[in-house]
Each structure stands twice: as C-alpha cells, then as structure tokens.
Amino acid sequence: MNKIQGFYNIESNGKEYLCKLRGILKRSDKRENCTVGDYVIFDEDGFITEVKPRKNLLRRPLVANIDYGVIQFAAKDPVIDYEKINILILNSLYNKINPVLIINKIDLLTKEELEEIKSNLEYLSKIDIPVFYISTYENLGIEDLKDFLKGNVTAFGGPSGVGKSSILNLLQDSKELKTGETSKRLRAGKHTTRDSKLLTLPSGGFVIDTPGFSSVDLPPTENAQELISLFPEFKTVEDCKFNNCVHINEPQCGIKNAAESGKIPKERYDFYKRCYEKSKNEIWNKYK
Ligand SMILES: Nc1nc2c(ncn2[C@@H]2O[C@H](COP(=O)(O)OP(=O)(O)OP(=O)(O)O)[C@@H](O)[C@H]2O)c(=O)[nH]1
Numbered sequence: 001m002n003k004i005q006g007f008y009n010i011e012s013n014g015k016e017y018l019c020k021l022r023g024i025l026k027r028s029d030k031r032e033n034c035t036v037g038d039y040v041i042f043d044e045d046g047f048i049t050e051v052k053p054r055k056n057l058l059r060r061p062l063v064a065n066i067d068y069g070v071i072q073f074a075a076k077d078p079v080i081d082y083e084k085i086n087i088l089i090l091n092s093l094y095n096k097i098n099p100v101l102i103i104n105k106i107d108l109l110t111k112e113e114l115e116e117i118k119s120n121l122e123y124l125s126k127i128d129i130p131v132f133y134i135s136t137y138e139n140l141g142i143e144d145l146k147d148f149l150k151g152n153v154t155a156f157g158g159p160s161g162v163g164k165s166s167i168l169n170l171l172q173d174s175k176e177l178k179t180g181e182t183s184k185r186l187r188a189g190k191h192t193t194r195d196s197k198l199l200t201l202p203s204g205g206f207v208i209d210t211p212g213f214s215s216v217d218l219p220p221t222e223n224a225q226e227l228i229s230l231f232p233e234f235k236t237v238e239d240c241k242f243n244n245c246v247h248i249n250e251p252q253c254g255i256k257n258a259a260e261s262g263k264i265p266k267e268r269y270d271f272y273k274r275c276y277e278k279s280k281n282e283i284w285n286k287y288k
C-alpha cells in the first residue's frame with residue numbers, strides 16, 4: 001500500500017485497487033486505523049468499509065499481520081548475546097509474532113566455534129523456534145532461508161552491524177524473477193494492503209527492515225501468569241500441585257520437575273526464573 005494523499009493501494013485476486021477509507025473509519029483519526037498488511041473489505045465505490053481483526057501489529061514501521069519476526073545476530077563481530085536473544089524471543093511471543101533466529105557471519109568461526117554456538121542454541125529447536133546459520137560472504141544457508149520465507153511476510157530485527165542489510169539484499173536477488181513468478185500471488189483474493197516498506201521477495205513474500213537497537217527490555221506483562229503464557233513449552237508438562245503455581249519455590253511443581261528431568265530445556269527454565277525475578281521487582285509492582 002502506498003498511502004498517497006489518503007489513498008490505499010489494495011491487492012485482491014492479483015489485481016490492484018486504489019481505495020479510500022470510509023468516513024467512519026477515518027473519524028477516530030488514528031494512524032493505526034488501517035495500515036500496510038491489513039485485510040480489508042471495500043465496496044464498489046472504492047471505499048474501505050472494514051478492517052479485519054489483526055493477528056499482530058508492528059509499530060516501527062507500522063505493519064499489520066506479520067507471519068514471522070526474524071531475530072538476527074552475528075556469530076561474532078559484534079559478539080553474540082544469548083540473553084538478548086531470549087528476551088527478543090519473549091517480546092516476539094508477547095506481540096504474537098512467530099520468532100525465527102538467524103546467526104550470520106559464520107564464516108568468521110572455526111568449526112569448533114560453530115559447533116559450540118549450535119550446541120548453546122540447541123534448546124531453541126526443542127521449543128520449535130527455527131534457527132538459520134548463515135554467511136552472506138560465503139553464501140551459506142541463504143537458499144534454505146529463502147525457502148522458509150517464501151510466501152510469508154517477515155520482519156527483520158537485530159542489533160546494528162549484524163548484517164541485516166546484507167541479508168535483505170541477498171534475499172531480493174532477482175535471479176528467480178526470470179521464472180515469471182511475481183509477488184502478486186501472495187494472498188491473492190485476501191484484499192491485503194501493500195506498501196513500499198515491504199520489500200518484495202522474488203519467490204513471493206515480503207520482508208520488512210526494522211530499526212536496529214542496542215538495549216531491549218522485558219515485555220510489560222502484568223503478572224506471573226501472563227509471563228508464564230509466553231513460555232508455551234510450559235503447557236506441555238504435567239500439572240503442578242497448586243493451581244496458581246508460579247514455578248519458583250512451590251512444592252510438587254510440574255515445571256521444576258520437567259526442567260530437572262530435561263523435558264523442558266534447563267536454559268528455558270533458568271531464563272524464566274530470571275524473567276520472573278526481574279519482572280517482579282521492576283514491572284509488576286507498578287500494578288499493585
Ligand atoms: N564476515 C562477515 N561479515 C559480514 C557478513 N555479512 C555482513 N557482514 C559485514 O558486517 C557489516 C555490517 O553489515 P550490514 O549489512 O551493514 O549490517 P546491518 O545489520 O544492516 O547494520 P546496520 O545498518 O548498522 O543496522 C558490514 O561490514 C558487512 O560487510 C558475513 O556473512 N560475514
């Protein structure tokens with residue numbers, strides 16, 4: 001969607017339509033009313049009459065209905081930060097965006113160093129978070145990533161200097177354009193709005209660059225139960241003795257048992273405990 005003087009560019013069944021917002025949608029006058037990625041209903045007169053509920057909303061840049069959030073780090077230079085990775089995954093789940101991890105610059109590692117990083121991150125595959133090991137310099141892992149992103153809308157985030165621009169450039173590599181496929185196939189018939197913020201992938205799908213960052217906070221949950229809901233793997237184990245168990249000091253805690261027996265990765269339980277303490281001290285007391 002290129003929003004030019006109030007017009008929205010909508011894609012439907014492979015065709016594009018220029019539409020305006022119906023007065024009733026415009027009236028509350030919010031930038032977030034209708035944005036890139038929204039599914040909308042429009043009428044014959046070219047007015048958008050309804051914006052469908054969103055599965056998520058990214059704010060910088062403003063884009064709705066993202067399929068995946070790529071969290072990108074470098075294996076080296078800048079140094080990999082495991083805690084930051086965990087916190088970003090948590091934020092992604094908080095915002096209802098499926099997280100995916102990319103570790104770039106693996107050309108800078110010895111075989112042993114790469115194995116060490118892979119083993120440190122192995123627990124992520126146990127909780128169904130895909131990890132891609134990539135080198136844009138040596139073109140390693142790019143094809144697998146392209147396959148994965150095909151047909152999806154993916155936002156890329158990460159600290160600066162990890163090679164986001166380098167990967168986005170490679171992904172847009174137009175070699176595949178020759179096959180005559182265009183992005184038009186994406187979401188045909190679903191009336192989605194589009195925008196120049198979305199970079200089109202030759203094989204179908206879009207990627208979005210988000211601003212780099214240095215620090216990152218825990219998500220602003222309101223209580224322990226909301227934090228626990230961001231650890232989906234906790235739902236898969238047997239119940240705790242107490243209904244309102246926060247899995248810290250309670251006896252007969254199913255989560256603690258699962259972490260001890262290895263059913264839940266220990267890294268995840270330890271990370272949960274750190275989040276619990278920090279949220280309790282710095283966030284939740286605001287709500288009391
Ligand atoms: N060794 C190595 N260096 C890489 C690789 N990919 C990118 N770089 C280098 O890393 C530096 C940062 O790359 P960019 O693509 O500008 O990184 P970015 O994440 O977009 O950085 P910001 O624009 O600061 O957000 C550049 O000097 C790249 O040449 C890689 O696979 N291996």
Ligand SMILES: [Zn+2]
Pocket residue numbers: 240241245246247248250252253254255256
């Ligand atoms: Zn428990």
